[in-house]
Amino acid sequence: MYTVRKLEAFSATALDSAVRELLAALEAEAQQVSSEAAWKDFRDRWMARKNGILTQVNELWLKAAPGPQKREVGQRVNQLKSKVEQIVEAAQARASGSGTAARLQQERVDVTLPGIRRPLGAEHPVIKTMHEIVQVFRNLGYSIGEGPEIESDYYNFESLNFPPNHPARDTQDTVFIAGQDSKPQRDRLLLRTHTSPVQVRYMEQNPPPIRVVIPGKVHRSDTPDATHYPIFHQVEGLAVDTNITFGDLKGTLDHAMKALFGSAMKTRFFPSFFPFTEPSADVAVTCFVCGGPGCRVCKMSGWIELLGCGMVDPNVFEFVKDKGYDPKKVSGFAFGMGVERVAMAKYGIGDIQLLFSGDVRFLEQFA
Ligand SMILES: [Zn+2]
Numbered sequence: 001m002y003t004v005r006k007l008e009a010f011s012a013t014a015l016d017s018a019v020r021e022l023l024a025a026l027e028a029e030a031q032q033v034s035s036e037a038a039w040k041d042f043r044d045r046w047m048a049r050k051n052g053i054l055t056q057v058n059e060l061w062l063k064a065a066p067g068p069q070k071r072e073v074g075q076r077v078n079q080l081k082s083k084v085e086q087i088v089e090a091a092q093a094r095a096s097g098s099g100t101a102a103r104l105q106q107e108r109v110d111v112t113l114p115g116i117r118r119p120l121g122a123e124h125p126v127i128k129t130m131h132e133i134v135q136v137f138r139n140l141g142y143s144i145g146e147g148p149e150i151e152s153d154y155y156n157f158e159s160l161n162f163p164p165n166h167p168a169r170d171t172q173d174t175v176f177i178a179g180q181d182s183k184p185q186r187d188r189l190l191l192r193t194h195t196s197p198v199q200v201r202y203m204e205q206n207p208p209p210i211r212v213v214i215p216g217k218v219h220r221s222d223t224p225d226a227t228h229y230p231i232f233h234q235v236e237g238l239a240v241d242t243n244i245t246f247g248d249l250k251g252t253l254d255h256a257m258k259a260l261f262g263s264a265m266k267t268r269f270f271p272s273f274f275p276f277t278e279p280s281a282d283v284a285v286t287c288f289v290c291g292g293p294g295c296r297v298c299k300m301s302g303w304i305e306l307l308g309c310g311m312v313d314p315n316v317f318e319f320v321k322d323k324g325y326d327p328k329k330v331s332g333f334a335f336g337m338g339v340e341r342v343a344m345a346k347y348g349i350g351d352i353q354l355l356f357s358g359d360v361r362f363l364e365q366f367a
Contacts, residue, residue, distance in 0.1 A: 002029070004056040010069040015076050018061070022053070026084060030091040039095040043088050054081055122367035126233055126355055129343040130215050133235045136259045137213040140252070142237065145212040147198035149219070150177065154186035155197035159319040160276040175221050175230075191219035195236040196276060199334060200319060202238065207324040208332075209241035215339075226351045233339035240312065240325065240332030246279070249309060249333035257285050257306070261346065264291075268303055277310025277334055288345050304345055309335035 002025030007014055026046065033039045046053045057077055065073040123131070134144065147155075157169055167173065177189040198214040206212075214236040222228040239248070254267045265286050272282040284305045287298035294300035312334050314327035321327070340352050347366070349355065354362050 002026075002053075004053055004060050006060050007064065010065050010073055012072075015061075015073065019076065019080055022057070022080070023083065023087075026087055030087050033091045033095050035095055039092050042091060046084055046088055054084055120367075122363075124355075124363065125343050125347060125349075125366040126339055128366065129346065130233055130235060130339045132260060133256075133337070133339065133342065134213055134215050136256050137211075137235075137237060139259070140211070140255075142211045142213040142239075145198050145202040145214040145238075146216065147192075147195070147201045147214070149192055149217055150189055151192035151197050152186065153188045153190060155200055156190060156192050156194075158186050159200045159316065160196050161313050161315040162275045166275060173220055173222075175219050192216075193220055194218050195234040195336065196334070198236065199238045199276075200316070203240070203320040203325055204323055208330050209239075210332075211239045213237045224353055226353070229340070229352050229356055231356070232352070234336050235339060236334065236336040238312070238332060238334045240330050242330055244311075244331045244333055246311060246333070249311065249335070252333075253283055253307065253309060253335060257283075260342070261285065261288070269309075272308060272310075274308055274310055276313050276316050278313040280308065280310035283307040283309055283335075285345075288348065306342060306345065307335055307337040309333065 002022070004022070005018070007018060029042060029045075033042045044052065049055060057080065062070070062073050062077050138144070153169075156174075157166070162169060174193050175191040177191075180188040195214045195216045195218060198216070199212075202210065202212050202214070215233065216236075217231060217233050219231055220228075222230050224230065237252075239252070250267075250269060257265050257267050268284045269281040270284070272280045274280045282305055284301075284303035286292055287295060287302050287304050289295050289297040290302065292302045294302045298304050310333065312332040317325040317327040317330065324330075340355055343349065343355065344352060
């Protein structure tokens with residue numbers, strides 16, 4: 001490593017040679033500087049006021065020069081000083097330049113790489129179907145009614161005309177809340193087995209005439225299989241007015257099924273039984289798969305059962321008679337459908353459990 005040596009002579013030749021030696025060393029060291037940190041060490045080594053090489057040059061060359069030569073040595077040392085400053089400065093530009101280049105290289109963004117895909121959420125096929133059904137009835141001027149999932153025996157059964165020993169009240173069908181034995185039966189809590197209790201709740205709050213559609217989640221103590229699941233969804237409808245007839249019911253549901261599934265859809269009504277309607281009917285629609293001729297899905301009948309419905313039983317109106325529902329003055333119809341059943345028919349899903357498995361590969365198909 002270069003050190004400043006004492007001059008034995010102060011002649012021009014001797015000075016030239018010493019300056020050449022110094023500058024050669026300086027250039028060589030400047031070439032080695034490749035970072036900011038290295039450059040700072042390099043600068044201090046050559047230019048530090050306290051013991052830098054230029055300071056040493058001042059001491060060993062200029063101050064040591066005999067009187068007559070001081071002037072010339074002084075000029076040479078000044079020239080040398082500005083030369084050193086120049087070279088040190090250039091080294092800094094190079095060092096920081098190469099630092100920037102390295103950083104640019106490191107932080108380089110490859111604009112040709114594919115972007116990061118952030119998938120958007122979508123409605124679950126059950127919720128989507130439920131919204132579609134509700135929308136059909138909203139377009140007919142129906143309001144939306146909602147009620148609690150934890151319901152009392154009164155709203156879920158008694159006010160809907162379920163006789164005390166009706167099998168639906170059996171624990172095999174209904175999930176009861178534990179520890180209710182001390183309460184009277186009508187106050188005991190359970191998970192609602194249908195959305196129908198909201199009919200009574202809605203009539204208690206709203207005098208006739210009413211048109212209401214009631215979407216919601218219901219519970220039964222079913223063992224899961226291809227067509228049963230302990231949780232499912234229903235959309236219930238209720239229309240009460242003076243002079244509502246079975247013809248209104250048929251027309252409304254026929255229109256709703258065509259609005260939901262297409263104008264080629266036909267409906268068929270045949271007798272059934274529900275405690276809260278009289279007369280009652282099941283509604284079948286044209287088979288989604290074969291369109292009528294018969295196939296395995298419709299068990300060769302050409303029809304798929306999709307809804308239950310009927311005229312509101314006057315006994316139900318008796319429970320809300322004081323709210324304006326005099327069974328001698330008003331009549332109405334009610335209907336209900338399982339949303340999963342509609343979704344399965346619409347999309348050709350063979351197993352209801354797929355709708356609750358949370359498998360994204362399955363659900364993505366409906367996004
Ligand atoms: Zn069929």
